[in-house]
Amino acid sequence: MNEDQRSLLLSSSSRFPLPQGVRLSYGTAGFRADAALLESTVYRVGILAALRSLKMDGSVIGVMLTASHNRVSDNGVKIADPSGGMLSQSWEPFADALANAPTSQHLLQLITKFVEKENIPLEGVRRAEIMLGRDTRPSGESLLEAAKQGISSILGAVAIDMGIVTTPQLHWMVRARNKGIKASELDYFEQLSSSFRCLVGLIPSGSKISEVDEKLVVDGANGVGGEKLEVLRKVLDGMVVEIRNSGKDGGVLNEGVGADCVQKEKFAPSGFGSQDVGLRCASLDGDADRLVYFSVPSKSCNKIDLVDGDKILSLFAIFIKEQLNTLSKEGSENTSSSYHARLGVVQTAYANGASIDYLKMLGLEVVFTPTGVKYLHEKAAEYDIGIYFEANGHGTIIFSESFLCWLEARYQELSSVSKGSEQQKAALRLLAVSKLINQAVGDALSGLLLVEAILQHMGWSIQRWSELYKDLPSRQLKVKVVDRTAVITANAETVVVRPLGFQEAINAETAKHPRGRSFIRPSGTEDVIRVYAEASTQEAADSLANSVARLVDQFLGFGSSQK
Numbered sequence: 001m002n003e004d005q006r007s008l009l010l011s012s013s014s015r016f017p018l019p020q021g022v023r024l025s026y027g028t029a030g031f032r033a034d035a036a037l038l039e040s041t042v043y044r045v046g047i048l049a050a051l052r053s054l055k056m057d058g059s060v061i062g063v064m065l066t067a068s069h070n071r072v073s074d075n076g077v078k079i080a081d082p083s084g085g086m087l088s089q090s091w092e093p094f095a096d097a098l099a100n101a102p103t104s105q106h107l108l109q110l111i112t113k114f115v116e117k118e119n120i121p122l123e124g125v126r127r128a129e130i131m132l133g134r135d136t137r138p139s140g141e142s143l144l145e146a147a148k149q150g151i152s153s154i155l156g157a158v159a160i161d162m163g164i165v166t167t168p169q170l171h172w173m174v175r176a177r178n179k180g181i182k183a184s185e186l187d188y189f190e191q192l193s194s195s196f197r198c199l200v201g202l203i204p205s206g207s208k209i210s211e212v213d214e215k216l217v218v219d220g221a222n223g224v225g226g227e228k229l230e231v232l233r234k235v236l237d238g239m240v241v242e243i244r245n246s247g248k249d250g251g252v253l254n255e256g257v258g259a260d261c262v263q264k265e266k267f268a269p270s271g272f273g274s275q276d277v278g279l280r281c282a283s284l285d286g287d288a289d290r291l292v293y294f295s296v297p298s299k300s301c302n303k304i305d306l307v308d309g310d311k312i313l314s315l316f317a318i319f320i321k322e323q324l325n326t327l328s329k330e331g332s333e334n335t336s337s338s339y340h341a342r343l344g345v346v347q348t349a350y351a352n353g354a355s356i357d358y359l360k361m362l363g364l365e366v367v368f369t370p371t372g373v374k375y376l377h378e379k380a381a382e383y384d385i386g387i388y389f390e391a392n393g394h395g396t397i398i399f400s401e402s403f404l405c406w407l408e409a410r411y412q413e414l415s416s417v418s419k420g421s422e423q424q425k426a427a428l429r430l431l432a433v434s435k436l437i438n439q440a441v442g443d444a445l446s447g448l449l450l451v452e453a454i455l456q457h458m459g460w461s462i463q464r465w466s467e468l469y470k471d472l473p474s475r476q477l478k479v480k481v482v483d484r485t486a487v488i489t490a491n492a493e494t495v496v497v498r499p500l501g502f503q504e505a506i507n508a509e510t511a512k513h514p515r516g517r518s519f520i521r522p523s524g525t526e527d528v529i530r531v532y533a534e535a536s537t538q539e540a541a542d543s544l545a546n547s548v549a550r551l552v553d554q555f556l557g558f559g560s561s562q563k
């Protein structure tokens with residue numbers, strides 16, 4: 001590292017001292033904490049993003065400022081790799097070390113060593129480009145400044161501010177830029193709306209949904225998603241969407257609203273209630289990377305019928321499988337018509353047991369990974385078409401390059417030899433899905449458009465969709481403990497390995513309940529242990545969750561269990 005670079009880093013880092021007593025970890029979804037503690041972290045992530053871009057031959061890297069569904073006073077920062085996916089896990093230890101370096105000197109030493117080890121070209125010989133995005137949190141503005149300062153501390157690095165965007169929009173833009181295609185927000189809306197129109201244009205003439213089912217009501221979590229959905233609605237004139245909790249009417253981000261609270265509490269978000277009985281409703285989270293649907297079944301209570309990520313996954317899987325089946329029917333003699341596409345679905349231990357049974361019954365290959373999109377995405381990428389979803393509504397579909405190549409060629413071939421055939425339509429539908437769905441990361445807006453198109457295609461109401469299978473009753477709790485890192489799990493988090501004897505204790509509780517299943521894991525975004533339980537009745541699921549939460553107290557010290 002030359003003297004210019006050294007002094008640049010030393011002088012800028014002295015303006016961003018690490019607050020006393022703060023220790024952060026990159027976690028399930030980047031760094032998250034009270035926004036007041038994050039300036040030095042975000043500054044350092046700016047440096048890391050610039051180094052990552054240099055390492056990746058100058059490819060664009062994304063930095064997103066968001067704390068998703070957390071309260072408005074929190075914030076966070078995460079990095080998007082050149083593919084638009086999450087930061088490579090191999091760099092996470094460096095991110096942790098950087099964020100926790102106690103002084104400017106330590107920071108400089110760390111960077112010097114890492115740059116050497118990774119062979120990163122410094123001193124401005126290569127250009128680095130970092131796209132910055134933020135959600136609607138008020139703290140976003142000053143944190144943006146900190147990120148810019150970090151980026152400009154590396155010679156040759158430039159920041160491109162994309163303004164207030166959803167997390168998946170930023171990931172999409174990074175992916176598009178690195179593929180050399182147009183990557184503005186307008187291009188994003190254009191791609192989503194044109195592929196949505198294409199799918200709707202291909203709906204079989206027999207499919208009809210009733211007028212009641214035409215309208216969709218969306219809870220925007222008082223965050224960025226509602227605002228962006230307004231834009232989409234304008235581009236897609238004709239789509240009947242009512243947007244509530246868009247943040248314009250004084251509501252607070254994520255307070256009593258949003259996908260996380262709807263999915264975990266199974267209650268209607270604020271602004272929804274008896275006036276919505278029977279309507280198709282959807283809820284986004286604070287940065288619009290999660291989507292769940294729900295309906296209000298009766299006027300008398302605030303309970304909802306939840307249609308979660310597992311059911312969105314099921315809907316997507318049915319539709320894709322249908323298109324693949326059509327495509328493989330009486331293939332022509334031409335060899336290009338034979339491609340056995342591997343379709344796989346990826347879930348986590350939070351997937352409802354009934355969904356797993358259902359997907360297997362459809363004959364699908366179902367695999368499990370630990371919680372966190374970085375794991376699900378990686379697994380899904382092993383298939384030609386990989387569909388992954390967390391029960392909380394974060395998920396997407398990814399297509400292999402080789403399958404898309406074949407599909408494009410097959411579509412061209414069918415267009416010349418059997419234009420208007422069912423096979424040609426199926427190929428076009430799959431191509432449209434690959435453009436509509438955000439292949440970089442789970443995206444509530446693109447997911448919502450795909451759900452809407454498929455429901456219209458099937459002629460299904462939300463009730464019909466919800467009846468695909470009946471969820472097993474479940475309960476989630478979180479328990480504060482002295483040290484959550486004392487819990488070590490295995491087998492996609494379904495088994496506790498440490499503390500010793502814990503798993504046996506869970507097994508003994510589980511055995512008391514028909515269809516009982518329970519697991520615990522340390523959260524990667526909050527300082528808690530999460531408890532999940534399901535069983536054949538709600539009472540049994542609640543009782544199992546409470547018993548396991550008591551075990552957490554017993555094994556891991558004293559604390560209070562809470563919802």
Ligand SMILES: CC(=O)N[C@H]1[C@@H](OP(=O)(O)O)O[C@H](CO)[C@@H](O)[C@@H]1O
Nearest residue numbers: 028029372373390392523524525526
């Ligand atoms: C049970 C649950 O919903 N966990 C969420 C939550 O992670 P935890 O590690 O459980 O705190 O936030 C992650 C990031 O949004 C998301 O990927 C994950 O599914």
Ligand SMILES: [Mg+2]
Nearest residue numbers: 068285287289
């Ligand atoms: Mg989110």
